[in-house]
Amino acid sequence: MATLFSTIIAAALVNNLALVQLLGVSTLFSFSRQFSATVELALLSFLVLFPAACINLLLHALILQPLGLEFLQLFLFVSVSAGITALLGQQLVKLFPLLARRHIRAVLLMCSNSAVIGLSFLQSTSLSSLPIKLVYSFGAAAGFAISLLVFAALRQRIDQGSSPAALRGVPLYLISAGIASMALLGFAGLV
Amino acid sequence: MTPLAENLFFQLLVGGSLLGSLLCAIAWGVAGLRKRLQEQRFLVDRINSILPQTQCGRCGHPGCRPYARAIATGEAINRCPPGGDRAIRRLSLLLNEARVPLDPAHGEIESAKVAVIREAECIGCTKCIVACPVDAIIGAAKHMHTVIASECTGCDLCIEPCPVDCIDLVERAPAFRYWSLAALATDPLSGEPCHD
Numbered sequence: 001m002a003t004l005f006s007t008i009i010a011a012a013l014v015n016n017l018a019l020v021q022l023l024g025v026s027t028l029f030s031f032s033r034q035f036s037a038t039v040e041l042a043l044l045s046f047l048v049l050f051p052a053a054c055i056n057l058l059l060h061a062l063i064l065q066p067l068g069l070e071f072l073q074l075f076l077f078v079s080v081s082a083g084i085t086a087l088l089g090q091q092l093v094k095l096f097p098l099l100a101r102r103h104i105r106a107v108l109l110m111c112s113n114s115a116v117i118g119l120s121f122l123q124s125t126s127l128s129s130l131p132i133k134l135v136y137s138f139g140a141a142a143g144f145a146i147s148l149l150v151f152a153a154l155r156q157r158i159d160q161g162s163s164p165a166a167l168r169g170v171p172l173y174l175i176s177a178g179i180a181s182m183a184l185l186g187f188a189g190l191v
Numbered sequence: 192m193t194p195l196a197e198n199l200f201f202q203l204l205v206g207g208s209l210l211g212s213l214l215c216a217i218a219w220g221v222a223g224l225r226k227r228l229q230e231q232r233f234l235v236d237r238i239n240s241i242l243p244q245t246q247c248g249r250c251g252h253p254g255c256r257p258y259a260r261a262i263a264t265g266e267a268i269n270r271c272p273p274g275g276d277r278a279i280r281r282l283s284l285l286l287n288e289a290r291v292p293l294d295p296a297h298g299e300i301e302s303a304k305v306a307v308i309r310e311a312e313c314i315g316c317t318k319c320i321v322a323c324p325v326d327a328i329i330g331a332a333k334h335m336h337t338v339i340a341s342e343c344t345g346c347d348l349c350i351e352p353c354p355v356d357c358i359d360l361v362e363r364a365p366a367f368r369y370w371s372l373a374a375l376a377t378d379p380l381s382g383e384p385c386h387d
Contacts (some may be wrong), residue, residue: 037287097234101263102287 004135007060010191011139017115017146019181021122026114027144028151030106030175038152042105047088048110049119049144052081053137056120061130070124077120093161115144151180156188234263241281245273246324247346249298254324262286272298302361306338306346312357319349319358334348 017023018031027045032038056077064102089107092100110116123133158172167175195201230294231332239259250270252258268282269291283290293300308328309321315333320326327343330336338358350358 031287031289032285033287033289043329098230098237098285101265104265171372 002151005133006191007068007132007135008142011136012143012146013187014190015140015143015148016089016187017119017140017144019083019177022181023053023105023118024110024123024144025177027106027110027113027115030171032140033154035152035156035175036104038148040099040107042148044088044092044107045098045110045115045148046145048085048107048113048163049116049141050138052084052116053123053141054117055080057123057130057133057137060120060124073121074117074125077117081113081116082111082121087102111161117181134189151177154180156161195324209229216272235259237285238262238282240304241274241278241285242271243273243278244325245344245346246345247273247348248324249273251297267291267294269294270297270345272300273346275300302359304347305340305343306345306349307340307359307361308336308338309357309359310335310337314355318352318354322352324348375384 008106015021018025018028027041030041032041044057059076059080060073064073064076085107089104092104092107098157119137123137126133126136128136155173160177162173235256236259239256242255243260244255246254249256249272250258252261258271259264262282268286268288270293271280272279272293279293280290283287296312306327309347313335314329315335316332317330317332317336320328324346325342325344327339328336328349329339340363345360345363347360350356350360
């Protein structure tokens with residue numbers, strides 16, 4: 001139990017995908033008109049990241065490794081994550097038209113997002129056992145969603161505050177992303 | 192004296208409260224989810240309710256609802272001149288898009304207009320009645336027509352078919368929202384002072 005908990009903490013905070021490993025940073029800067037839209041995007045990114053990472057992990061451990069086909073892993077990871085995003089996009093259009101209208105582009109861009117592929121690669125090279133890897137990918141996906149939320153809230157504060165005209169907008173977003181990433185480095189050694 | 196943790200009543204109390212709060216949380220989540228699901232339905236209706244219902248066709252669609260349907264499947268939100276900046280702002284909030292200025296290819300923002308028939312010149316041809324998308328013109332063949340000002344959307348579709356050019360678009364006086372002596376003294380439709 002303690003191992004599971006510490007694995008989740010390690011994946012979500014210490015090795016946070018977006019802010020510490022710098023994978024899928026583009027999603028951090030994705031446009032949102034309101035904070036509630038970012039909440040939806042964070043949920044959707046979790047729904048892409050977690051299943052894609054799990055399926056990639058299982059396919060890698062159960063098919064590629066026994067057959068010695070590890071050179072195919074990039075092809076496999078990309079096609080699995082593209083398939084999952086396409087499936088999610090289809091279901092969104094069918095069941096949640098408003099969500100689909102708001103986020104379909106961001107969701108489709110997520111299919112070859114470096115967060116999905118990078119998480120799968122990190123998992124395939126790590127030496128821990130399969131259940132621990134599954135828990136790790138849950139923690140990493142949750143941490144990615146949380147960092148999206150935190151960064152959207154940060155951006156909202158930045159937009160509302162008064163800032164120098166030269167830095168307003170994207171420059172300040174980039175600087176604050178760097179500072180947030182340094183702040184998360186403070187979690188190093190926590191687990 | 193048994194420890195508190197082994198007391199049956201204490202266990203029941205703690206277990207019951209935990210179970211109750213869990214059930215409450217689940218019920219709350221389900222209620223929230225149902226509300227969100229209901230919001231998800233009828234996306235076209237929600238977009239249509241933001242559009243101004245002038246049915247003028249300046250967006251390139253035959254009416255407001257067809258444009259709402261097109262927006263729901265991904266068309267740009269800045270093609271409605273009668274809706275103006277207000278409609279674009281509300282659509283951008285609903286659909287999480289950037290707030291863009293109106294597309295000049297589809298017309299410019301104008302103040303609200305209303306059509307007025309110069310009744311002395313009307314020959315009763317009924318062509319404007321056919322053209323009106325909101326049935327705001329009344330009259331019959333070879334009888335004088337007139338515009339129901341409260342129904343008219345100012346879409347200018349009746350101007351072109353009129354064979355004697357007796358229809359004008361005039362500025363609509365702003366509707367008064369609060370009672371005031373100045374408002375009581377003016378005609379709400381034409382904005383001119385009432386004399387009788």
